Amino acid sequence: MAIKLEKVVEKFYQGLEEGKFLGRKCPACGAVEFPPVYACNSCGNLETEWVEISGKGVMKSIVLPAALSTKPEYRERMKNFAYGEVEIEEGACFNAVVLGINKKKRKEIYENGKLPVPVHAVTLQRDGYKTVVFELDEE
Amino acid sequence: MNQTTTHKYARSVSIIGVGCTPFMYTVDNPETNGLTEGEMYGYAALKAMEDAGITAKDVDFYFHGCASTLNGMNYLTPNVQIANWFGMKGKASIHHSEACCTGYLAIEQAVNAVASGKYNCVLTGCVEFGDSTPSPADNVETPKHPYKRDKMTMEKFLATTSWLYDRTYARAMMAPIELIYDDAAEDYVRTRGISAQEMDDTLNWMAINNRRNAAKNPLAIERTEFADIAKEKGFDDVMDYMRSPYNPKMGDFLRMEGVERKCDGAAACIVCATEMIPEIAKNLNHKPIEVLGVGCSALEATNPHFEIRATEEAVRQVYAQTGVKPEELDLFYANDFIITSHLIAAEIAGYLPWGEGWKYICEGRTAYDGDKPINTNGGRTSFGHAHAASGLADVYEACLQMRGECGERQVKKLPKTTMLRGYGGAQNIAAVLLRTID
Numbered sequence: 046m047a048i049k050l051e052k053v054v055e056k057f058y059q060g061l062e063e064g065k066f067l068g069r070k071c072p073a074c075g076a077v078e079f080p081p082v083y084a085c086n087s088c089g090n091l092e093t094e095w096v097e098i099s100g101k102g103v104m105k106s107i108v109l110p111a112a113l114s115t116k117p118e119y120r121e122r123m124k125n126f127a128y129g130e131v132e133i134e135e136g137a138c139f140n141a142v143v144l145g146i147n148k149k150k151r152k153e154i155y156e157n158g159k160l161p162v163p164v165h166a167v168t169l170q171r172d173g174y175k176t177v178v179f180e181l182d183e184e
Numbered sequence: 185m186n187q188t189t190t191h192k193y194a195r196s197v198s199i200i201g202v203g204c205t206p207f208m209y210t211v212d213n214p215e216t217n218g219l220t221e222g223e224m225y226g227y228a229a230l231k232a233m234e235d236a237g238i239t240a241k242d243v244d245f246y247f248h249g250c251a252s253t254l255n256g257m258n259y260l261t262p263n264v265q266i267a268n269w270f271g272m273k274g275k276a277s278i279h280h281s282e283a284c285c286t287g288y289l290a291i292e293q294a295v296n297a298v299a300s301g302k303y304n305c306v307l308t309g310c311v312e313f314g315d316s317t318p319s320p321a322d323n324v325e326t327p328k329h330p331y332k333r334d335k336m337t338m339e340k341f342l343a344t345t346s347w348l349y350d351r352t353y354a355r356a357m358m359a360p361i362e363l364i365y366d367d368a369a370e371d372y373v374r375t376r377g378i379s380a381q382e383m384d385d386t387l388n389w390m391a392i393n394n395r396r397n398a399a400k401n402p403l404a405i406e407r408t409e410f411a412d413i414a415k416e417k418g419f420d421d422v423m424d425y426m427r428s429p430y431n432p433k434m435g436d437f438l439r440m441e442g443v444e445r446k447c448d449g450a451a452a453c454i455v456c457a458t459e460m461i462p463e464i465a466k467n468l469n470h471k472p473i474e475v476l477g478v479g480c481s482a483l484e485a486t487n488p489h490f491e492i493r494a495t496e497e498a499v500r501q502v503y504a505q506t507g508v509k510p511e512e513l514d515l516f517y518a519n520d521f522i523i524t525s526h527l528i529a530a531e532i533a534g535y536l537p538w539g540e541g542w543k544y545i546c547e548g549r550t551a552y553d554g555d556k557p558i559n560t561n562g563g564r565t566s567f568g569h570a571h572a573a574s575g576l577a578d579v580y581e582a583c584l585q586m587r588g589e590c591g592e593r594q595v596k597k598l599p600k601t602t603m604l605r606g607y608g609g610a611q612n613i614a615a616v617l618l619r620t621i622d
């Protein structure tokens with residue numbers, strides 16, 4: 046391996062167009078960076094290599110959108126959704142949108158002590174590109 | 185998450201002078217409408233020099249901070265454009281910009297410059313026009329009037345706040361840019377086991393306490409207490425007013441009065457090598473305030489609980505660097521443009537006990553006249569938020585409190601040790617520790 050001047054961002058978004066979720070894995074410690082970047086933030090190794098992630102994960106916190114924290118585009122494209130911490134099975138943690146959550150659903154999740162709740166990655170069309178969001182797993 | 189081991193300064197550095205403008209909507213008042221960047225920064229800088237008993241000849245270098253130079257000033261090199269206003273023509277300077285954390289990192293930068301030994305006496309100042317933009321306000325490319333300004337619409341402000349977030353992933357993933365409003369409140373409720381109603385009360389009490397402090401501060405932008413506003417609107421109980429549509433929910437937890445008052449303002453400090461004070465500041469007529477240390481972290485908004493994790497790291501660093509213990513803190517400031525910050529930062533710093541801080545707040549113990557005062561100037565919701573300048577405005581207030589010069593809003597016990605938790609720019613964090621030199 047060698048440090049390369051490489052278009053990681055473009056490849057990530059091209060992957061989404063094909064329904065693939067691409068991360069980068071550290072050959073030294075095995076940590077996965079998602080979304081993908083050059084180096085390893087866990088052990089400081091200077092290189093990582095491409096890895097396709099399964100898209101399986103859990104949502105660990107739930108914040109519902111409100112006046113300040115939403116946009117007309119979001120409601121149009123996503124209907125019911127929430128924001129929160131998602132941890133994928135490969136270990137990376139990040140803030141993400143999870144579809145299929147409204148006030149009632151959140152209450153159910155809380156009351157049944159279901160947090161962290163299983164989710165899986167899906168792609169969502171935005172203006173000119175696809176992005177990654179998550180969806181509650183079917184029960 | 186990465187941690188950094190920091191070390192003691194090569195020599196002690198102290199704040200010997202502070203200056204601050206009122207925080208205001210300059211365009212709304214004929215007396216202030218038309219004030220420029222050089223006048224605002226210059227006023228704060230000269231007041232700080234006067235406070236230190238020095239002249240501009242005694243200052244070796246200056247730092248200039250502004251969060252939004254293109255929007256607020258139409259400048260790319262704002263430190264140079266104001267260089268003739270405060271007697272330091274030809275002296276070197278640098279501009280830095282860390283959004284709402286700028287004013288706290290302004291202290292970090294200046295202290296490092298003096299502690300290194302290169303400079304003995306440095307000015308660090310910040311100016312922001314958060315409420316207005318050079319006229320005409322249409323876009324950044326059109327030629328601007330020499331001094332006239334237009335109001336900054338909320339629409340334009342919110343559109344340009346996206347500049348604070350990573351374009352490659354954070355904006356596309358949406359959640360990183362939207363979690364700033366409620367993430368800390370959600371985390372507090374979940375990890376401390378309080379109810380959503382208790383969190384709502386706590387958020388309202390923080391707004392009430394901030395306003396009680398600001399009511400006694402002539403530099404603050406909002407000076408009418410909520411109890412009085414409530415009465416005027418026909419509410420006997422201030423909490424009924426705070427829970428009413430007059431204070432609507434803007435977030436999952438956050439209400440309108442828990443959000444910053446964005447405005448215009450400037451603030452400045454003079455920092456000096458402590459050993460050089462007798463030589464440089466012969467006319468100093470108050471105690472110097474030593475900067476014991478500054479803990480810093482930066483955590484991009486894609487990372488879960490960015491404010492909490494980065495605050496934990498900055499606080500850990502500054503305690504490790506200085507050997508100071510949380511129980512030694514007498515006074516606390518938190519940049520609370522989202523008011524929840526005020527609660528969670530004080531708990532992470534150990535100024536309020538973990539899981540109990542919300543009770544202290546609801547009992548009014550964190551107002552200026554309580555036993556655990558926080559944001560005695562009124563915080564971002566009542567003192568105001570002139571983004572870059574807010575941190576140095578907090579340092580200004582902290583120094584005056586530590587010198588016992590705050591009059592009606594002077595805290596009960598003269599503070600000796602103060603922590604300021606800076607936050608902003610999706611997200612920079614600083615934990616600044618100050619101590620009075622006897």
Ligand SMILES: [Zn+2]
Nearest residue numbers: 071074085088
């Ligand atoms: Zn690694």
